[in-house]
Amino acid sequence: MNAHIRFIPVTEIHDPLTLSIGLSGGSGTGKTYSALLMARGIAETVTGRPGAPIGYVDTENKRALHYKQAFPEMMHFDFQALDHSGNVVGFPPERWIEVIDAAEEAGLPVVILDSFSHAWEGVGGVLDLHAQTLDRLTRGDDSKKDARSQLAWAEVKPRYRRLIDRIVRANTNIIICTRAKPVMQKGFGNSSVNARKTKTRREDVPWDPASDADLMFEMTTMVILDPSAPGCPVHQIKVADQFKGLLDPRRPMGVETGRAMAEWAKGQGNAQKQKELLDRARTEARKGKEAFMTFWNSPEGKEHRELLRTILEECQRLAHEAEAKAEQNDDDPFGLPPVGDSLTDEQRAEMEAAERAFREQGEQG
Template identity: 80%
Template sequence: MGMIRFIPVAELNDPLTLSIGLSGGSGTGKTYTALLMARGIAETVTGRKGAPIGYVDTENRRALHYKAAFPEMCHYDFTALDDRGDLVGFGPERWIAVIDAAEAAELPVLILDSFSHAWEGVGGVLDLHATTLERLTRGDDSKKDARSQLAWAEVKPRYRRLIDRIVRAKTNIIICTRAKPVMQDLKTRQNARNTKTRRKDVPWDPASDGDLLFEMTTMVILDPSAPGCPVHQIKVADQFKALLDPRRPMGVDTGRAMADWAKGQGEAQKQKELLDLARSKAREGSAKFTAWWQSAEGKDARPIVRTILADLQALAEDADRDTAGVDDDPFASAAQDDGLTPAQRAEMEAAEAAFRSQQSDPA
C-alpha cells in the first residue's frame, strides 16, 4: 500500500466534473434542454465552438430529431440488442462500458437519455431483481417476501458500481430520466404517499433510484407547464440557486455557467456567501432581516437572495417565535418547551389541579 498524502487544495487545479440530472414527463423538454446545456459545457471545457457532445440514445434514435440543430452531436444508438440481434438488455455493466468509451474518446460531455432504462428497462435493475427473485424462489410465490432482500443483495451492488462510475467520471454527464405523475391527496394537494425518491410537494416521481438522485451535482424535475424550466429543484446547491430560475428555461448559458464553476471560475462561490449571509440575518428575526434587506448591502444582494426568500421568511418567523417573551421573562420559552400541544398542556394542568384539590380536601 502506497503512502497516504493529504494534498493542499492550492495544489489541486484540475477542474471538477458535473453530473446533472434532468427528469420529467413527456413534453417537458428534457432532450432539447440537455443538448443546449451540453453545448455550453462542451464549449467552456474545450474553449472552442462546435466541441463534440456525446449522446447515448436509448429511445429509438429520438435525439436525431435535433441533428440539424446540433451538428456537433456524436450519437450512439444504445438498444436492448447486441450486434448479433440477441436481447441483452440495459444492465449496469453495459452503461459502465459506454462511459468508459466516452472517456476514451475524450468527449467533454456525455448525455444519457433515457437513463430510466437502467432502472426499469429490459435487463435493468428492477428486471434483474425480478429474475433473481424467481431463481431464488424457484417459482414459489410464498417465498418471495422472505427472499426479496436476498435478491436485492445480488443486484444492488452491480447498480451501485454504475452510480459510482458516474460520480467518478472524468467527463461531464447529463442524465435524463422519465418521471410519472404522482397520485395527489385531494384535501392537502400533496402526494398521497411519500418515498425516498418522492417529495410531498413535487407531483412527479422520477423513474430511477434515490442513490442516483442524490449523487448528482444538480437534480431538477421539469414540468409540462414550463418546458425546460427547473420548476422542481430536488438538489440544487447554493452555487446554482441564482442560475436555476424556475421561471426561466435552462440553456447554453446555464451549461457555460456551471462549467465555469467546475473550473473554479465564475460568480458561484460569491453567490453562496451572499446566501449564507442572508440566512444568518434571517436567524436574527424578522425585524433585523428586514433592516438588512432595506440596507444598501441587502438591496445589492436581492437578485440572488430572492431565490431562497421563502426559506428566509420561514427562518425569520422561527426566530421570532423562539425569542417571543424572552425580553420580559428569559425562562418563558424554556418553560413551554415540553413537546406538548396547547390542548395537551391544558388537559395536564387540569388533571394536576384536580389532584391538588383532592389532596387539600381529604373528605
C-alpha cells in the same frame, strides 16, 4: 508512516471538477432539448472552442436525431436492447459502464445519457434484474418472495452501485435524463399533497423520477421539469447554493446555464461569492424579521435581490421561527413546545411493535 498516502494542499490542486446533472420529467417537459443546450455550453467552455463535440447515448429509438440539424456537433450512439446478432441483452449496469468508458476514451467533454430510466426500469435494468434474481431464489414459489426479496436486492444493488460510482468518478461531464411519472394526490387544488411518501419523493413535488435515491443525491444538481413550464427547473431536488442563481424555476435552462456551471467546475466562476451571500442572508433571517428586512433593503441586498429571491421562502421561515422562539417564556417550562423524539413514523411503529412483543412475552412468562 505510509509513504503511499499524501495529503495535498488544495492550493496545489488545479484539476477541474466534473459535473453530473440530472434532468427528470414527463413527456413534453423539454428534457432532451434542455440537455443539448446545456451540453453545448459545457463543451464549449471545457474545450474553449465553439462546435465542440457532444456525446449522446440514445435509448429512445434515435429520438435525439430529431435535433441533428440544430446540433451538428452531436456524436450519437444508438443504445439498443439488442446486440449485433439480435439477441436481447437489455440495459444492465455493466453496459452503461462500458458506454461511459467509451465516452472517456473518445475524449468527449460531455455526454448525455437519455433515457437513463432504462438502467432502472427497462429490460435488463435494476428492477428487471431483481425480479429475475427473486424468481431464481424462490424457484417460482410466490409464497417465498417476500422473505427472499432482500436477498435478491443484495445481489443486484452492488451492480447498480458500481454504475453510480462510475458516474461520480467520470472524467467527463455527464447529463442524465430520466422519465418522471405523476404521483397520486390527496386533497384538491393548491391544498393537494402526495398520497404516499417515499425516500425519493418530496411532499411538495408531484412527480416521481424513474430512478432511486442513490442516483438522485449523487448528482451535482438534480431537478424535475414540469409540463407547465418546459425547460424550467421547477422542482429543485438538489441544487447547491452555488447554482441557485443559475437555476431559476421561471427561466428555461440553456447554453449559458451549462457555460456558467462549467466555469464553476473550472474554478473560475463567482459561485463561492454567491454562496457566501446566501449564507449571510440566512444568518440575518435567524435574527428575526427586522434584521432580515434591514439586510434585504441594504445596498448589497438590493444589488443581489434576484439571487436572494431564490431562498426567500426559506429566509421567511427562518425569520418566523426566530420570532416565535423569542416570544416563548423560558421561565414557564409548561409553556414551551415539546422537543419531540425525531423518530420517523416507520421507526416509531417498529419501536412500539417491539415493546408490545416484549410485554406479551413477559405476560406469557
